[in-house]
Amino acid sequence: MPFPLYLLAMAVFAMGTSEFMLAGLLPDIASDFNVTVGTAGVLTSAFAIGMIVGAPLVAALARNWPRRSSLLGFILAFAAAHVLGALTTSFPVLFASRIVAALANAGFLAVALTAAATLVSPDKKGRALAVLLSGTTVATIAGVPGGAVLGTLLGWRATFWAVAALCLPAAVGILKGIPSGRVREEAAGRPALRAELAQLARPRLIVVMLLGALVNAATFASFTFLAPVVTENAGLDGMWISVVLVLFGTGSFVGVTVAGRLSDRRPGLVLAVGGPPLLLGWPALAMLADKPVALFTLVFVQGALSFALGSTLIACVLYEAEGALTMAGSYATAALNVGAAVGPLVAAVTLGTAAGNLGPLWASGLLIAVALLIAFPLRAVVEAGRRVEVLR
Template identity: 80%
Template sequence: MPLPLYLLAMAVFAMGTSEFMLAGLLPDIASDLGVTVGTAGGLTSAFAIGMVVGAPLVAALSRTWPRRAGLLGFTAVFAAAHAVGAVTTSFPVLFVTRVVAALANAGFLGFALTAAATLVPPDKKGRALAVLLSGTTVATIIGVPGGSVLGTVLGWRATFWAVAVLCLPAVLGILKGFPSRSVLDLPEATGGPALRAELAQLARVRLLLVMLLGALVNAATFGSFTYLAPVVTDTAGLGELWVPVVLVLFGAGSSVGVTVAGRLSDRRPCQVVAVAGPLLVVGWPALAVLADQPVALCLLGFVLGALSFALGSTLITRVLYEAAGAPTMAGSYATAALNVGAAVGPLIAATTLGTAAGNLGPLWTSGLLAAMTLVIAFSSRALRMALVGPGGRS
């Protein structure tokens, strides 16, 4: 894989840390700013909503921008939003900073996903995406648990400052990795289809269905991941420092899942769905039943992280294949699909926290969302076709 992919993954690491870090910080943020944990969980949805809205909007507005300048600009805005979030005492202001950071992340990731697909041969999109998403999985292994420890020791604001600082090496990586006349500095819309033609791709049933599946899987993942901290400390009865341990295990599993899927999603996506889908349908409820057992909690955290990211990254790879007719917008479609799920999942899961299910409600919800994914995937002929081509085989 080309070196520029790994440099882009450095920036994805910083942004992924921010996107996922609230899973270990929600109780402290809620206490400090005088809101409930469920309300604080809305910060995760705020970030995701900003990504959903920002991905296609920013991609449309910036499709003729020099890519290098765009990546640098979005990274700078992302860092500034975290600096403001670190000093505010107002929950609404913190909410707004999460939306702004998400817009910047959306712009960056839309460029990066498209760049990843153009830097490799057409039949290697899945592997390129796996390299790019490795920044996210490393964030779940190192960045998010590290942020949780930092938040426990120094307070949640220190974690926001740390994310802002993490953006600096990402900027240096972009500057050094992409000379001013690099391929990323060329507007990808030059000589390509018009914006209207690219947007028309969204009328394709297969593309919309694959995006729906990606959204459902991510909803299941984020619905539970956002509220893992109370499960660890209350249901399992473990200390606060065990929260980052469970997050590390989930992140390690996600890394394994993305790596394996990177080898399979180009050629055998249907098999990934057929294996990971049913296991997630069983796995999330199993975690709900066994969450009071620390060993089972840790083991299932790893396994569910692997399965969720293997299935999710495979479906997002299929979005890129199905959106091949939209070369400058495909990355934004994939980003939007991911973050529709990330926005909706925590909101749905939050409604179960006040029920008899309590902290386990999100886990049951994730099981239902995974079941919906599987039913839709294998009841639609159009989806079955999308999962075997282009680029794939059954």
């Protein structure tokens, strides 16, 4: 894989740390701003909503900008939003800073996904995507747990400062490693924006985006609210939150790595093998959450399965949107973050039910069930042309 691809993954690591880190910080943020944990969880949805709106909007605005300048500008804006978040004493301002960070993240990821696909041969998009998303999975292994430890020791604001600092070496790497590229050269042969947007009318593209959103919704529904499960249901000390996040992140890294080698040629195999156990795993985790060994094991397994299926479906989005040279990455980003927005909102509602802290786990199982129910009758629609064999 080309070296610039790993520089993009380093930047995605910083952004992934920010996107996932609230899972370990929600109780402290809620206490600091005198709001409920459910209300603090809306910060995750705010970030995701910014990503959904920002991905196509910013990608359209930046489609004629040189890629290196675009990527550099987005990551510096992302760092500035975290400085604001670290300084504010107002929850609405913190909420707004998450949206700004999300817009910057959306623009970066939309450009980076498209750039990653062009850095490799046409038959290796899945592997390139796996390298890029490894930045996110490494964030869940090291960045997010590290942020949780830092937040426990120095307060949640220290974690925001740390993310801002992480952006600086990533910015230098982009500046040094990504070719400058002139706008006219990059625009040569590019279809009109209207033609790229018209790709969204393709049924197979809509279906794989919907399935990707549902799988990601299930992932974020539970991941966002894992901290109270660890401390209250399992009865473990707060420092164990970091251990659980590391296990989830390690599983996600394994899942993305394995799926990355299969998603180009055998996406149907990944989904057929991973779908049923992912469906069963969330309710199993809810029923066994009070048993630490079972909790640790299932968190690892669910992380692996969630990211294996999610990354495969996003690779399918890139293949189905091949006609959208500059917008395909934004479609993939939007699909991921529709799920990231909906999942925590659905999960937050369940916290007020009899299920309590375990509600999000049951919600994740329901979301996967919906995905599979949609997928089965529509398998004829998503039957692939050359690459998208999603349900075959």
